[in-house]
């Protein structure tokens with residue numbers, strides 16, 4: 001079974017499936033290799049700032065903006081391991097520009113994590129948490145001289161539209 005092509009985008013309860021690539025706290029950037037069907041080491045972050053969230057991709061999606069599966073940030077009370085499939089509730093998305101190119105990140109929480117059950121939208125996130133994410137996003141490529149810009153936090157509705165657009169792009173491809 002290929003985690004990108006065979007895993008459905010939504011589970012039976014209509015929760016979003018996310019495949020974790022990087023655990024919160026890591027400086028190791030693992031990336032799913034669609035051909036190998038394995039999580040592969042992409043690189044060790046040059047800038048010594050660890051991921052403040054679990055990070056992964058959404059199966060059966062294609063983001064035409066950066067020519068990659070759609071990225072997802074998973075906020076959880078426990079760190080999630082690379083390769084794990086997580087059923088998630090979508091809170092919105094983080095609008096990001098990587099070297100001038102759109103590279104948006106869906107923000108979600110595991111439905112199986114009761115500690116984050118109160119989070120329904122990105123507006124429920126604390127300012128401190130949002131600032132940490134924005135800081136990481138805009139600085140984690142500093143030592144590579146690559147500029148990443150944070151634009152804004154977007155709603156659940158906007159995230160649903162983004163997911164739908166990327167699902168259609170996958171199906172077309």
Ligand SMILES: [Mg+2]
Pocket residue numbers: 063066068069070071103104
């Ligand atoms: Mg991307």
